[in-house]
Amino acid sequence: MSNPHNGNLHQENDQQPLSALTRQAESVSHATADASLPATPAPQRMPVTLNVNGKAHTLQVDTRTTLLDALREHLHFTGTKKGCDHGQCGACTVIVNGRRINACLTLAVMQDNAEVTTIEGLGTPDNLHPLQAAFIRHDGYQCGYCTPGQICSSVAVLQEIAQGIPSHVSEDLLAQPALQPDEIRERMSGNICRCGAYANILAAIEDYAGGQPS
C-alpha cells in the first residue's frame, strides 16, 4: 500500500508549486462545504410591545431575543438577573400577566402586549415593597444576586396560595392551601440561592405573609 509520505506521491506533485496545490485543496474544500451546509438565514426582526411596570415599550427585536435579554439589554431593567440562562436557577423570575415565569425561557415576541412586573416595579430604594423590607429585616440575602428573582417569585407564590392553587406538597388538592413552611419551600424551590440564605428567605416570606415563623 502506498504511503502518502513516500516518494511516489511527492514525485507526482513535484511539477506544481506548493501554493497552487494549496489553492486547489482550498477550492475543493470550500466547494464541499458550500454544497453540504444550508445557507444561514438572515436574522428576522419584529416589533414587540412590552408593558413593563405599567409603561409600554415598543422594540424592534431579533425574534430569537429572550424576554430576559429584552428587559436587561434593550430596556435596561437590570434588576432582573441572568444566572444560568437555562431555566434552572430562577434568578430571572418576573411576573407576566400575573404569573411568575423564567424570563430566560420565553422569547420577547411571545410576550407581545404582556403585562410584565420586574423587581423595579415592586419597590424602589425610597419606597420598598414590604417583602423587600422583610428580606432586609431577616437578612434574606448575602450577595443579593438571586434576591430580585426570589422576591418576584415570593409575591407570586403568595398570590397562588391566596387563589387556592395547590402545589406538589398540598395534601388536599381541593382545599385552600395552608400557608405552611413546606408549601412555601416547595413553591420557592425553583429559585436557587448560591449563598444558601434559604432559612432567612423563608422567615422573610412568613413575616410578610403574617404566618407563624417555622
Ligand code: FES
Ligand atoms: S437565568 Fe433564567 S432560570 Fe437561571
Ligand code: FES
Ligand atoms: S444571596 Fe447570593 S445567591 Fe442568593
